[in-house]
Every structure is written in C-alpha cells, then in structure tokens.
Amino acid sequence: xxxxxxxxxxAGAAEPLVVLDNVxxxxxxxxxxxxxxxxxxxxxxxxxIGPSGSGKSTLCRTINRLETIDSGTITVxxxxxxxxxxxxxxxxxxxxxxFQSFNLFAHKTVLENVTLGQIKVRRTPKAxxxxxxxxxxxxxxxxxxxxxYPAQLSGGQQQRVAIAxxxxxxxxxxxxxxxxxxxxxxxxxxxxxxxxxxASEGMTMVVVTHEMGFAxxxxxxxxxxxxGRIVEEATPDQFFSNPRSxxxxxxxxxxxxx
Amino acid sequence: xxxxLDNFALFREGFLGTISLTATSAVLALVLGVVIxxxxxxxxxxxxxxxxxxxxxxxxxxxxLLFLIAFFIVPMVLFPGMSTYLLGVLALGFYTSAxxxxxxRSGINTVAVGQAExxxxxxxxxxxxxxxxxxxxxxxxVVAPMSSIMIALTKNSAIAGAFSVTELFGVQKDLSDMGxxxxxxxxxxxxxxxxxxxxxxxxxxxxxxxxxVAR
Numbered sequence: 514x515x516x517x518x519x520x521x522x523x524a525g526a527a528e529p530l531v532v533l534d535n536v537x538x539x540x541x542x543x544x545x546x547x548x549x550x551x552x553x554x555x556x557x558x559x560x561x562i563g564p565s566g567s568g569k570s571t572l573c574r575t576i577n578r579l580e581t582i583d584s585g586t587i588t589v590x591x592x593x594x595x596x597x598x599x600x601x602x603x604x605x606x607x608x609x610x611x612f613q614s615f616n617l618f619a620h621k622t623v624l625e626n627v628t629l630g631q632i633k634v635r636r637t638p639k640a641x642x643x644x645x646x647x648x649x650x651x652x653x654x655x656x657x658x659x660x661x662y663p664a665q666l667s668g669g670q671q672q673r674v675a676i677a678x679x680x681x682x683x684x685x686x687x688x689x690x691x692x693x694x695x696x697x698x699x700x701x702x703x704x705x706x707x708x709x710x711x712a713s714e715g716m717t718m719v720v721v722t723h724e725m726g727f728a729x730x731x732x733x734x735x736x737x738x739x740x741g742r743i744v745e746e747a748t749p750d751q752f753f754s755n756p757r758s759x760x761x762x763x764x765x766x767x768x769x770x771x
Numbered sequence: 772x773x774x775x776l777d778n779f780a781l782f783r784e785g786f787l788g789t790i791s792l793t794a795t796s797a798v799l800a801l802v803l804g805v806v807i808x809x810x811x812x813x814x815x816x817x818x819x820x821x822x823x824x825x826x827x828x829x830x831x832x833x834x835x836l837l838f839l840i841a842f843f844i845v846p847m848v849l850f851p852g853m854s855t856y857l858l859g860v861l862a863l864g865f866y867t868s869a870x871x872x873x874x875x876r877s878g879i880n881t882v883a884v885g886q887a888e889x890x891x892x893x894x895x896x897x898x899x900x901x902x903x904x905x906x907x908x909x910x911x912x913v914v915a916p917m918s919s920i921m922i923a924l925t926k927n928s929a930i931a932g933a934f935s936v937t938e939l940f941g942v943q944k945d946l947s948d949m950g951x952x953x954x955x956x957x958x959x960x961x962x963x964x965x966x967x968x969x970x971x972x973x974x975x976x977x978x979x980x981x982x983x984v985a986r
Contacts, residue, residue, distance in 0.1 A: 577892055597814050599896060606894025616889035620907050630893035633903065675889075682893060 527554035536585035563738035609679030669700030799864030804871025878909030918975035
C-alpha cells in the first residue's frame with residue numbers, strides 16, 4: 514500500500530477550530546488511531562470516509578472526548594480538551610454530536626429532548642428554550658411532532674430531532690458519527706438535506722459517512738482513513754476523480770461498482 | 772379464642788409499629804441505595820471503591836449481627852441515648868440499602884449506553900446525566916425487584932422486636948407470656964404481616980403499570 518503525502522490545500526488561512534496533533538489511541542492490541550494530524554478550520558465541512566474498522570468513528574468521538582486518547586493533543590477553539598469533569602462538560606456543550614443510533618432521550622418528548630440541554634446546561638429560561646426548540650424543529654421539518662415520544666417517530670424524523678437537539682446548544686462545531694447508517698434508504702435524503710442546509714449556512718462540521726453523494730456536494734475536504742491512519746486528504750473533486758493512494762483507489766472501486 | 776379482640780390495642784400498636792419501622796427504613800434504604808448506586812457507576816475511583824465496600828460489607832453480614840452492632844456498639848461509640856426505634860431503623864435501612872443499590876445498578880445497566888453518551892455530549896455533568904436521563908429510564912426495570920426487597924424488609928423488621936422495638940412480631944411474645952394459645956396468636960400475627968406485604972406488592976404492581984403506560 515502506498516501512502517501519499519498529505520497536503521492541506523483547503524485549510525488555508527482560515528482560523529483553525531479543531532486541531533488534532535499526533536493523536537494515538539489503542540483498543541487493547543489494536544492501534545486504532547495512528548499519528549493523526551488534522552486541522553479543521555472555522556466554517557469548514559470535513560467528511561471522513563474509509564472502510565469499516567478504519568478508526569473514523571473513533572476519530573469523531575475523540576473530538577468531544579467520548580473516547581479518550583493515549584497520546585497527542587486535541588484542541589477545540591484554542592483550548593485543549595480537559596479531563597473528565599465540569600470543564601469538559603462545558604466544552605462538550607459547544608460541540609454538537611449526532612449519533613448513528615440517534616440516542617434521543619426515550620422518556621422525554623421530542624420538544625423536551627430539544628429543550629433539556631438548554632435548560633439544564635445553558636440555564637436558558639424554559640419559555641425561551643421552548644421557543645428556540647420549536648423554531649429548530651420547524652427548521653428540520655418535524656415541528657408537528659413536538660409532543661410525541663421518540664419511539665413514535667420514523668428513523669429519519671428521529672435523526673432530524675437529534676440534529677435539532679444538538680443545534681439548540683448553539684455549538685461551534687457539529688460532529689456527525691455515521692448519521693444515516695441506521696436509516697432506511699428512503700429516509701436518508703431527508704437527513705442529508707438538513708445537513709446540506711447546515712453546511713451551506715457556514716456551520717463547521719465533521720461528518721463520518723458512507724454517503725459519497727453528500728461528500729461530493731457538501732464537503733470542503735475529504736479525509737480518507739484506513740487502518741487507523743489518514744491516508745489521503747483532498748477536495749471532493751480531486752479525491753473522487755483522481756485519488757492518489759492505492760488504498761483510496763481500491764476503496765472507491767469497491768463502492769462505486771454497483 | 773378472642774385473642775385479637777381482647778388485645779386489639781396491643782395488636783394495633785404492633786401493627787402500626789411495623790408499618791412505621793418498615794416505612795422509615797425503606798425511605799433510608801432507598802435514598803442510601805440510590806446514592807451508593809450512583810457511587811458505583813461514577814467515574815471517580817474512590818467513590819466506586821466506597822460503593823463496592825458498602826455493598827460487600829452490608830450485604831454479606833447477617834442482619835442480626837448488624838442489629839447487635841447498632842444496639843450495643845453504636846450507642847457506646849457514637850450516639851449514646853439514641854432511641855431503640857432509630858437504632859432499628861439504622862440497622863434495617865443500612866442493610867436494605869445494599870440490596871437497593873444492586874437493584875438500581877442493574878437497572879442502570881439496562882439503559883442503553885448511547886443515552887448517557889448523548890447526555891454527556893450535550894454538556895451534562897455526571898450527576899445530571901444520572902438523575903435526568905439514566906435513573907428515570909432505569910426505574911421501570913427496578914420496580915419489580917424493589918417490590919421483593921421491600922417485602923423482605925417488612926419481614927426483616929421482625930428482628931427489631933427482639934431488641935425491644937415495638938412492632939408486630941413482638942406482640943406474640945407478650946401474648947404467650949399472658950398464657951394465650953401460641954398457635955392462634957401466630958396466625959393473627961401472620962395475617963397482619965400478609966396485610967402489609969400484600970399492600971406493598973399491590974402498590975408496586977400499580978406503579979409498574981403506570982410506568983408502562985408512560986412509554
């Protein structure tokens with residue numbers, strides 16, 4: 514396998530928001546993240562793709578410290594990730610996260626899911642939090658489901674609520690950990706459309722996905738990972754039309770076959 | 772034959788004594804049990820160790836031994852002159868808290884990890900995550916074992932009678948001293964316990980049904 518030297522052509526002069534420097538992580542004997550260097554600029558949409566087991570989900574989860582790292586540093590908006598505790602909780606409030614399995618609070622209504630963080634973490638007054646929640650729910654197209662419980666919604670609706678829940682905190686950056694992988698095919702687009710809109714509004718996003726269409730149309734940069742390493746970084750056009758590494762060529766040939 | 776009617780005041784006193792003893796110890800056990808369960812799943816190692824030690828110590832000690840400690844050592848070292856009622860509550864409450872803790876912990880483990888991860892990623896602290904997200908969802912699983920624990924507590928409270936706390940089982944001794952037929956007395960005492968335990972299991976069944984609807 515050849516590895517191509519990584520060029521950071523799109524990061525440019527923009528202000529860096531999330532910086533991973535020489536990050537390493539092991540799961541037992543498995544070296545799941547190997548010397549990861551990645552800088553995400555403010556307003557940038559970075560799509561992380563790669564075969565399963567390549568460490569891309571783990572990478573995404575280290576950014577808000579749902580996974581700890583063994584060595585290296587991660588800084589968000591200039592501040593290194595603190596250890597578990599109040600400081601970390603404060604930082605996490607600024608980093609929105611959307612999970613593969615939605616993880617909506619099952620015992621709370623849709624509206625409560627979106628207001629809870631605002632009220633308990635941001636200390637926003639209830640009325641204001643509800644107003645903002647309803648606006649966000651309307652924006653992601655589930656405003657009429659506000660009083661239902663998550664289990665009464667379709668997967669696509671649940672994931673859009675989860676996006677609204679994260680946005681309600683006013684995050685600086687949004688992390689998407691395979692947001693469409695647990696969805697029925699006909700529901701994938703409704704979620705991608707919301708994400709696309711978010712990207713066009715200038716939200717800083719890190720998106721782990723298998724949706725190549727989304728990567729092509731919304732990403733500023735594609736990061737290709739394999740076996741715990743970043744193998745290639747490029748603009749979507751460059752990456753999809755002319756991948757430089759053999760590993761990426763191999764990956765693309767497999768997924769574009771059908 | 773009229774043991775019950777002739778000594779109704781005595782029975783009533785014992786009956787109310789058992790209810791009060793059980794209820795107070797139950798509150799103590801629930802509060803302690805939930806807090807210790809929180810310790811056991813907390814990210815702070817010393818708290819986890821304390822929780823584990825608490826459960827191991829109290830769950831594996833015979834209750835009678837705890838009563839002996841509560842009645843003979845605690846007043847000597849800590850609180851001289853504490854009422855026998857309170858000492859009984861302490862022994863029963865501490866003992867039962869270990870079982871409550873384990874029931875709550877098993878409930879916590881049934882809540883999907885993603886729920887806590889979502890809460891943490893919103894910026895909630897450990898305490899908020901536990902009290903707002905995890906424990907409310909654990910409740911439904913915990914109700915059934917909790918019912919058994921509370922029934923066991925009711926019956927365990929009989930031991931307090933031997934330590935001169937006024938309660939139902941102690942009535943039996945007073946009456947047999949007075950020369951009544953012990954078999955008949957036992958029957959009435961057993962019936963009185965059944966009234967309490969059936970009420971408890973009924974209440975918990977109701978609670979279980981309520982929580983089911985809430986989904």
